[in-house]
Amino acid sequence: MDIKEIQNLIKFVAKSGATEVKLEMDDFKITIKTTDAGSTETTYIQQVPVNSALPQAAAAQPTAPTAPTAESAAATEAAKVADQDSKYITVKSPIIGTFYRKPSPDKPAFAEVGTTIKTGDVVCVIEAMKLFNEIESEVSGKIVKVLVDDASPVEFDQPLFLVDPS
The missing domain is CATH 2.40.50.100 (RNA polymerase II/Efflux pump adaptor protein, barrel-sandwich hybrid domain)
Structure with a gap:
């Protein structure tokens, strides 16, 4: 989920009248809480830790030089x-x-x-x-x-x- 989708989700929740929405994906969790007036009060976005073997596997693969x-x-x-x-x-x-x-x-x-x-x-x-x-x-x-x-x-x-x- 990219930042645009998160922004759209926040706007949607604020307009919907819901007081709290929790969304869990494979790699992150989002909690959006709104006030009674419908404005967004707090947004929590938490990245879920990935398997620790992943960085080691990525480091073992050769990479081609690219422009910094x-x-x-x-x-x-x-x-x-x-x-x-x-x-x-x-x-x-x-x-x-x-x-x-x-x-x-x-x-x-x-x-x-x-x-x-x-x-x-x-x-x-x-x-x-x-x-x-x-x-x-x-x-x-x-x-x-x-x-x-x-x-x-x-x-x-x-x-x-x-x-x-x-």
Whole structure:
């Protein structure tokens, strides 16, 4: 499901009068909650973890050289981070948008380096199309590194945090 389809789904739910809609696909889950007035209150998009054997199989396949793009540069950077910190789990962005570490400018950050988090804890928000999507951790552990600056644009599947699961 691409971002246009998600946007259309959000608009449809807001107009339908439904108060909550949950959609589960093979690789992600979406929960959309609306207020009584019909405006969208919160949208949660959560990427479901894929089989851990997949990245190893992809790394074993030879690749042809191509011209570098911003997307491939981000993927290369993610691979470097993964190699250097292989004992850590990476929390990645499930959507494209603007990354914020705080719920608002006058509030404390959701997660700092050294913070212990549990599965389901909100670690940041990502603004996409004027909607602030709370991003929940899919892992438990301690935040060891924040990989994105506050108020920075992020891409789908971009690493956001490194978590020590031990």
